[in-house]
Every structure is written in structure tokens, then in C-alpha cells.
Amino acid sequence: MGFWDKLKRDIKKGIDEGLEALKESTEAIKHRAEDMTDEVKKKLKVFELKQKVQVQLTELGGRVYEVVSEGKRRNPLLDENVKRVFERVKRLDEQISALEGKIVKKTRKTAKKATGRKKAAPARKSTARKTSTEKKTTRGRSKRS
Numbered sequence: 001m002g003f004w005d006k007l008k009r010d011i012k013k014g015i016d017e018g019l020e021a022l023k024e025s026t027e028a029i030k031h032r033a034e035d036m037t038d039e040v041k042k043k044l045k046v047f048e049l050k051q052k053v054q055v056q057l058t059e060l061g062g063r064v065y066e067v068v069s070e071g072k073r074r075n076p077l078l079d080e081n082v083k084r085v086f087e088r089v090k091r092l093d094e095q096i097s098a099l100e101g102k103i104v105k106k107t108r109k110t111a112k113k114a115t116g117r118k119k120a121a122p123a124r125k126s127t128a129r130k131t132s133t134e135k136k137t138t139r140g141r142s143k144r145s
Helices: 003-069 080-099 108-115
Strands: 134-136 142-144
Touching (some): 003 080
8 A cells, every 4th residue: 555545544434423423413503503593582581471461560550550540449459450460470470480480489378378387486696795804995895704
């Protein structure tokens, strides 16, 4: 086998290996692009849902203002339109949470009913007390004896 044949074979082998590596990296890039596309789509959907929440909250505020400005001093939460808008906002929030991969937490009231237990009382802070070796001077500074 001559020098040129060996060189030709080595070059062909290098080209084949390069093409194989290119195919593998192209596949990896393709899968990564698909994953990123899905993530971008999800973020766009979350953004759109948040925009809908803003519209609903504006409507809710306007409706509450109407109910209160009627001068009858009635609870706005008793108004059917307010309840409907509130429920729409709640559903949108649940959709957003689901898209973001969060678990919608139950309210304390629902959790308390389910478990039958009361919430633990918060721990009290303990304050540092001066030892008997500390005495006050006339200027208000502590002095050890």
C-alpha cells in the first residue's frame, strides 16, 4: 500500500467521523431546540393568562366600586357579578399555577377541616436577660464587676 492510498483512507475516515459527530450534535441541538420551544410556549401561555387576570381584576374593581358607590352599604361579595369575576380570577390563577408546575395549596380553612387539627401556636421569643454580674453605671452603660 502506497503513501497516497494510506493518506486517502485516513482523510476519508476523518471525514466520516466528522460527519457522524455532526449528525449527533445536530440531533442534540434539535432536541434542545424543541425543549426550549416548549418552554417558551409555556411562558407565553402564562403571560397571556396573567394578562387575562389583570383584565378580570380591573373588571372586579370596577364592579366593587359600582356596588359600594350605590350608597346602600352592602357587602360587595354578595353581588353575583363580583362572585363570577372572582371565580374567573381564581380559575386563571389555578391554570397559571399548573403551568408553572406549582401545586395549588389548600387554604388554611380547608386544610384544617381535612386534618381536624388546629394550627400550632407560634413560638415565643425569649429575651436576653442581664446577668447578676452586670451593673448599670450612671451614664447608662453596662459594666462588669
